[in-house]
Every structure is written in C-alpha cells, then in structure tokens.
Amino acid sequence: MSKINKKAFVLGALGLAAAAAAVTFLPMERATAQDPNNDPPQVWDAFGGNQQAQKYSTATQITPDNVRNLKKAWEMHTGDVSSGAHSTSWGATPLFVNDTVYVGTPMYNIFALEPDSGKVKWKYSASGNDKLENQGLKNRGVAYWAAASPAAGEACQKMVYIGNMQGELHGVDAETGKACAGFGKNGVVDVNAWLTTNAKWKIGLIQPPAVYKDTLILGWAGNDWVYKVENPGTVYGIDARTGALKWTFNILPPDMVNQTGTANVWAGISVDPESGLAFLPTSSPSPNYYGGDRLKEMPYATATVAVNAETGEVKWARQLVHHDIWDVDINSAPTMVDIKKDGQTIPALIQATKMGFLFVFNRLTGEPVYPIEERPYPASDIKGEVATKTQPYVPVPEPTIPDTTPPVSKLGDFLSFGECSRWKARIRDEGRYTPPSTRGSISWPATLGGVEWGGGALDPTTNTYVVNSNMVPQIYTLIPREEANKLYGNALRARGGYAAQQGSAYGFKLDNFLNMWGMPCWAPPYGTLSSYDMNTGKLNWKKPLGVVQKWGFYMPDSWGSITIGAPAITKGGLIFIGASMDSRVRAIDLKTGNVLWKQIVDSPAVAQPAIYTYKGKQYVVFAVGGNGILTPRLADQVVAFALPN
Amino acid sequence: MAQKHSTRGAWLIVLASLIAIVICVYDYYSPATGLIGTGGVILVAGAAVLMLLASLVMALMPNRANWIQTFLVVSILLDIIGSSVAGYFLESPVIMAAEALALVGWLMNVIGDAADRSVEIDDVED
Numbered sequence: 001m002s003k004i005n006k007k008a009f010v011l012g013a014l015g016l017a018a019a020a021a022a023v024t025f026l027p028m029e030r031a032t033a034q035d036p037n038n039d040p041p042q043v044w045d046a047f048g049g050n051q052q053a054q055k056y057s058t059a060t061q062i063t064p065d066n067v068r069n070l071k072k073a074w075e076m077h078t079g080d081v082s083s084g085a086h087s088t089s090w091g092a093t094p095l096f097v098n099d100t101v102y103v104g105t106p107m108y109n110i111f112a113l114e115p116d117s118g119k120v121k122w123k124y125s126a127s128g129n130d131k132l133e134n135q136g137l138k139n140r141g142v143a144y145w146a147a148a149s150p151a152a153g154e155a156c157q158k159m160v161y162i163g164n165m166q167g168e169l170h171g172v173d174a175e176t177g178k179a180c181a182g183f184g185k186n187g188v189v190d191v192n193a194w195l196t197t198n199a200k201w202k203i204g205l206i207q208p209p210a211v212y213k214d215t216l217i218l219g220w221a222g223n224d225w226v227y228k229v230e231n232p233g234t235v236y237g238i239d240a241r242t243g244a245l246k247w248t249f250n251i252l253p254p255d256m257v258n259q260t261g262t263a264n265v266w267a268g269i270s271v272d273p274e275s276g277l278a279f280l281p282t283s284s285p286s287p288n289y290y291g292g293d294r295l296k297e298m299p300y301a302t303a304t305v306a307v308n309a310e311t312g313e314v315k316w317a318r319q320l321v322h323h324d325i326w327d328v329d330i331n332s333a334p335t336m337v338d339i340k341k342d343g344q345t346i347p348a349l350i351q352a353t354k355m356g357f358l359f360v361f362n363r364l365t366g367e368p369v370y371p372i373e374e375r376p377y378p379a380s381d382i383k384g385e386v387a388t389k390t391q392p393y394v395p396v397p398e399p400t401i402p403d404t405t406p407p408v409s410k411l412g413d414f415l416s417f418g419e420c421s422r423w424k425a426r427i428r429d430e431g432r433y434t435p436p437s438t439r440g441s442i443s444w445p446a447t448l449g450g451v452e453w454g455g456g457a458l459d460p461t462t463n464t465y466v467v468n469s470n471m472v473p474q475i476y477t478l479i480p481r482e483e484a485n486k487l488y489g490n491a492l493r494a495r496g497g498y499a500a501q502q503g504s505a506y507g508f509k510l511d512n513f514l515n516m517w518g519m520p521c522w523a524p525p526y527g528t529l530s531s532y533d534m535n536t537g538k539l540n541w542k543k544p545l546g547v548v549q550k551w552g553f554y555m556p557d558s559w560g561s562i563t564i565g566a567p568a569i570t571k572g573g574l575i576f577i578g579a580s581m582d583s584r585v586r587a588i589d590l591k592t593g594n595v596l597w598k599q600i601v602d603s604p605a606v607a608q609p610a611i612y613t614y615k616g617k618q619y620v621v622f623a624v625g626g627n628g629i630l631t632p633r634l635a636d637q638v639v640a641f642a643l644p645n
Numbered sequence: 646m647a648q649k650h651s652t653r654g655a656w657l658i659v660l661a662s663l664i665a666i667v668i669c670v671y672d673y674y675s676p677a678t679g680l681i682g683t684g685g686v687i688l689v690a691g692a693a694v695l696m697l698l699a700s701l702v703m704a705l706m707p708n709r710a711n712w713i714q715t716f717l718v719v720s721i722l723l724d725i726i727g728s729s730v731a732g733y734f735l736e737s738p739v740i741m742a743a744e745a746l747a748l749v750g751w752l753m754n755v756i757g758d759a760a761d762r763s764v765e766i767d768d769v770e771d
Binding site for chain 2: 549551552553554555582583584600601602603633635637
C-alpha cells in the first residue's frame with residue numbers, strides 16, 4: 001500500500017472511531033555516483049532566474065539518480081524576521097552573479113554572500129529613517145545591473161537594487177555594498193515623488209525591478225481594498241546608473257483616474273532581450289469588488305501589456321479579465337518560450353493567471369498562439385454593477401484548475417455537523433466569475449489563485465512548462481455602505497475580513513471557506529503541480545504538491561497544499577520547489593512529477609530557489625522566509641543544498 | 646480492595662514516556678523537525694506526561710485496588726494508541742517508536758498481571 005493510501009486509510013479508520021498505528025519504513029535507495037562533469041558557469045541574475053522569467057538552470061550535476069544524496073551545504077540567518085502585528089513576508093529569490101549570492105530581506109537589508117559558504121561579504125541597510133514598524137515588512141529580493149562598458153577603477157559599475165515599503169529604491173555598489181552616490185540622492189530614489197495624483201498611501205517596492213540594458217523597469221505594490229479612488233497604477237523606466245526617470249507608463253485612462261485607481265504592476269516583470277520588450281502583468285482597478293463606478297473599458301487593467309523597455313511605448317496589450325470585480329490581478333511575470341509548432345518557431349510568452357489559465361501569446365505581436373474563446377458568464381445582481389457578459393477562456397493548454405467549484409468536503413462537513421453544506425447552500429455559486437453579491441458569492445478561484453505570483457518555469461530545451469496552482473474558493477460578500485458604516489464605522493479594515501472600499505457604494509467582506517474547526521469546507525486537492533508540453537499545449541502530468549500541515553499534523557499527500565512560490569527547473573531533469581505549507585523543499589522528477597527528495601526548512605520557502613554552479617559544484621539555494629497567508633511560521637534562513645564532495 | 650498487581654513493564658512505560666517527552670520538547674523548539682511551536686506536539690507531550698504519571702503509579706504502587714489497575718491499563722492503552730496515531734500524522738518515527746516501546750511495557754504488565762493471578766488461583770486450587 002502506498003504511503004498516501006496508508007494515510008488515507010488511517011484517516012478513514014479514525015472516522016469510524018477505530019485507531020490504528022503504523023510505522024513507515026522509508027525505502028533505502030542505492031546511492032549513485034556523482035556526475036563528474038563540470039557545469040558551465042551560469043548566473044541566476046534575476047528574480048525569474050533570468051529576465052525572461054524562465055527559472056531554468058543549465059546545471060546537470062544533480063540528477064534524478066543522485067538527488068537523494070543532496071545535503072545542506074551551508075545556511076545563514078539574516079536576523080530579519082518578525083512575527084505578530086508587524087510580521088515579515090519574505091518571498092525573495094537569491095541572485096547568483098558576480099561570483100556572489102545577493103539576497104534582499106523584508107527589513108530591507110541586502111546581504112552579499114560567498115556562494116560556497118554563505119559567509120557575509122557585506123551588508124547594506126535600506127530601511128531608511130522611518131521606524132521599521134511603520135512599514136510593511138515585505139520583500140521579494142533584489143535586482144542586478146552591470147555596465148556594458150565598465151569604467152575602470154570607478155565604483156558602481158555593477159549595482160544591486162532594493163526597494164522598501166516607503167517607496168524608496170536604493171542603488172548599491174555590488175562590489176562593496178556602499179550606496180552609489182550617483183544614483184538618485186546619495187543612492188536613493190524616492191519613487192513616491194513621481195506619483196502625486198490621488199496618492200492615498202506610500203507605494204511599496206516589494207518586487208525588484210526588471211533590467212534591460214541601462215534601464216530599470218519598476219512597478220509597485222499598493223494597499224488594496226480600502227478606497228474607491230486610489231493611487232493610479234504606473235510603471236517607471238529608470239536610468240540604472242543615475243536613477244533618473246526615463247519614462248512613465250500610465251495604466252489607467254486619464255479620464256478614469258478620479259473614478260478608480262491601482263491596476264498597478266506589483267508582480268515581476270519580464271523582458272525579451274532580443275526585441276527589447278518588457279511585459280507588464282497588471283492588476284485589477286479599485287475598488288476591487290465593486291465596479292459600478294468604473295464601467296468604462298480600461299484595456300490595460302488586469303492585462304498583459306508589452307511596452308518598449310527603453311521608452312515605455314505600448315507595443316500590444318491583452319486584457320485577460322474584463323471588468324475585473326474579483327481582484328484576480330495578473331500576478332506573475334510571463335515566461336518567454338520559443339514554441340515549435342507546425343514547422344515554425346514562434347517567439348511566444350506564457351502568462352499564467354490566478355484564474356488558472358495559461359495564455360500563450362506571440363510576444364512580438366500579442367496574437368494568441370493557442371486560441372482564446374470568449375465564454376459567457378453570469379450577470380451581477382448588484383444594483384449599479386454590470387458584469388461583462390463574456391470572459392476570455394483558454395481551453396488549451398488545459399487550465400490548472402477546473403471550471404466549477406470543488407464539492408463540499410465530506411470530512412469537513414461531517415465534523416462540523418453540516419456547517420459546510422449549509423453555508424454553501426446559502427451563497428451564490430456559479431463557478432468561475434460568479435459575481436460578488438450581498439448574500440455572499442463563491443469566488444472560484446479566489447484571490448489566492450490559481451497560479452500565484454511566482455508563475456511557472458520553463459525547460460527551453462524541450463519547452464516543458466511547470467507551474468504550481470492553488471485550488472481555493474473563498475466567499476466574497478458586498479455590504480451596502482449604510483450597513484457597512486453601522487457595522488464598522490469609518491474603519492478601512494476590520495477583523496473578519498472586512499475592507500471598506502471607502503467612497504464606493506459597497507464595503508466588502510472576505511470569508512475563508514472553513515468550518516468551525518478551521519478545516520477546509522471544500523474537497524481536496526488544495527494545490528497541484530502541472531507539467532505541459534508547450535509545443536502542443538498538452539498536459540504531461542498533474543500531481544498534488546506539498547502537504548497541508550495543521551497543528552503539526554501532516555494530512556495525506558493526495559490532498560496537496562496551498563502553495564506560494566514557484567518551481568525552478570534544471571537541465572539535470574529536476575524541478576526544485578518549496579512553496580508548500582509543510583515547510584519542505586522538494587526535488588521532483590521533471591519527467592514523472594514524482595518527489596525524489598525533500599527536506600524540512602525553517603518555514604515555507606515562498607519563492608523559487610536560485611540554482612548555480614560555483615567552483616565545479618552545483619548549489620540550490622532557497623531563501624526561507626514564509627508568508628502569513630500560508631502559516632504563521634516565519635523565518636530568516638538562507639539555505640544551500642549540494643551533493644557531498 | 647487493594648491487591649498486589651504486577652509492576653512488570655511499568656518501568657519500560659516510564660522510559661517510553663520520558664523519551665516521548667524529550668522528543669516533544671526537542672520537536673517543539675527545533676526548526677529542523679518541522680514541528681516547531683505546533684499544538685500537535687504539545688498534545689503528545691501532554692499525553693506522555695499523563696502516561697508517565699500512570700506508569701509511575703503502576704511501578705511504585707503494586708498494592709492497588711483492582712479498579713485502579715483497570716483504569717491504569719485502559720488509560721495507558723488509549724494513551725499509546727492516541728499518541729501513536731498523533732505520531733503518525735506528525736510524521737515522527739521516534740514518537741511512534743517510543744509508543745511501541747510503551748506498548749511492549751503495557752503487554753508485559755497485562756500478561757504478567759494475568760499470569761500472577763493465574764498462579765494465585767492455582768495456589769488456591771492446590
């Protein structure tokens with residue numbers, strides 16, 4: 001009996017009030033010889049592994065045959081972790097470039113580390129003058145730029161950049177860790193200064209900028225859900241040397257900025273180095289769950305927008321959710337792929353979305369490589385709201401999640417005396433794009449996805465694309481303003497998932513679809529990992545990923561886990577991924593999807609690892625920081641794995 | 646009415662309880678276990694403390710009422726079963742091994758007690 005079935009069996013036995021105990025003997029596998037070849041030098045110089053967001057390493061030393069021998073090579077702790085009211089959220093991917101590992105922390109420090117020992121070369125602090133507790137403590141790493149023709153003997157010919165939640169972008173000499181005086185004002189660019197319209201809050205620079213030649217392309221994160229009119233989404237092109245503003249791309253139409261806001265780019269941006277196009281995944285406009293005041297078409301919102309990386313001029317745009325009233329932001333950097341189809345090579349990109357769709361476009365023209373259908377979806381019953389009659393649907397590649405909400409969990413329902421099924425019967429559930437309502441509507445998938453902000457990884461030698469995806473319904477309820485004021489007063493946010501959407505006709509409440517014991521009311525799996533052949537659009541395999549851990553107890557493998565983070569692929573035929581609730585990192589066979597190795601780390605590793613070869617040895621390095629959405633377990637660990645000598 | 650009961654196996658249960666407690670403390674404070682700060686570990690630790698107390702009574706009070714012996718035997722068995730299941734879902738082989746050790750002690754005690762009673766009955770019949 002497989003381990004999965006054993007665990008399921010035990011659960012069933014408990015349900016029948018019987019108890020069983022069993023001991024699992026892990027199979028001892030034959031150790032295989034280490035591949036003696038040395039991998040060619042390769043950098044991991046961007047959040048997505050490269051600017052094309054492929055998350056691919058040419059390293060071949062670690063293979064499916066020897067990965068079981070993988071051991072911790074080094075680890076270090078940054079000290080930058082905080083729980084409670086000011087908890088950290090750390091989804092950084094370390095960079096490996098310039099013979100150094102660079103990692104940004106949620107307290108806005110940059111650590112430069114020795115690649116083979118983790119020893120600190122230097123540390124830079126970008127926390128600024130404001131007390132840290134006044135900031136959200138979030139970070140997804142750093143960006144790196146190097147001058148094409150470096151001036152001999154001058155500083156800052158190679159720079160590392162980190163943003164903070166005060167809207168400051170810091171430029172630091174990659175060699176010394178000193179602020180670059182010629183970048184902005186003494187090494188700091190105040191991006192807030194460029195955003196004066198409806199500036200309701202200071203923008204947060206969580207995601208590092210993309211880099212193209214001497215231009216940084218920078219989006220920002222905001223404070224969703226609280227106002228009807230918020231900071232309008234902008235993307236900036238910035239001179240990598242001086243910090244000067246080169247261009248601004250305004251995502252919202254000018255005549256709509258006093259009706260709405262955001263639609264910003266808070267996720268990663270990818271760049272095609274050949275065409276010089278930058279691809280911007282844009283988010284939904286405010287207020288996120290009621291669109292009655294913003295019915296006019298905004299083609300760049302919840303879209304993928306291709307702009308000239310050096311001018312910001314729009315080349316093409318594709319809206320992937322019309323009139324978004326579900327907050328299903330386009331949330332990951334699209335991945336470049338050269339698709340071999342019908343005897344032709346198509347320069348394409350894959351845009352994974354929270355809706356679980358994989359949109360595949362010709363990256364030069366925006367034309368779909370695999371057809372997009374406009375399918376009808378239900379109408380809103382909210383006064384003033386007009387949900388669009390159709391939404392884009394991609395049948396191929398197969399969506400990562402089904403079209404209908406998962407059934408009620410029998411176990412969750414039984415143990416809550418029918419609470420789950422009673423709740424489900426009360427609310428509106430018509431599958432995808434069920435509009436928010438005052439009685440409560442299922443959001444399927446919810447704001448957690450589908451695919452989260454890590455996106456997928458691509459093996460460009462076979463065009464195998466691997467992506468993790470969540471299966472999480474939530475319940476969205478609109479609360480008429482008068483009632484919201486009675487219940488919550490002027491609060492912008494309140495306990496129980498309330499957000500004001502102040503200025504609009506409705507407040508909003510988000511409920512997790514959990515029973516009285518905190519158990520999911522919907523049937524598993526909760527998270528999957530899928531592999532696709534992008535040349536044909538066919539699904540290779542799809543398997544539950546990770547394990548749900550509650551109060552320390554691990555649930556059956558077949559349930560999978562909600563995941564935040566992304567996979568990385570190696571030429572050696574492996575997928576490395578953390579992301580899951582059970583604080584484990586895994587190596588998975590790229591061909592079969594079988595887990596070949598796993599290791600407990602200090603918390604969920606909510607970003608893809610960096611993979612590099614240094615002095616003949618392949619390293620897989622995770623920044624392990626956690627995210628309160630998954631579990632309260634947070635950490636400050638940077639840990640590298642390698643084969644023993 | 647107090648009666649002499651077997652103490653065989655009781656010290657083994659004491660040992661198993663102590664192992665479980667130590668492992669739980671380690672699991673609760675060590676990030677490497679994946680169980681740091683978790684309620685499941687506290688649950689098993691609490692059960693191990695109760696089993697320790699029960700087994701100490703078993704070991705140190707051979708003259709005990711039959712109902713106390715029955716209570717100890719039943720509660721220790723339930724403790725072992727519950728902790729084993731918890732150990733399984735905590736994916737902690739050491740907790741499960743400790744519970745297996747406790748089960749051996751429990752069997753020694755139950756069988757020993759039955760054998761002692763059998764001898765007493767034989768004595769009467771002789």
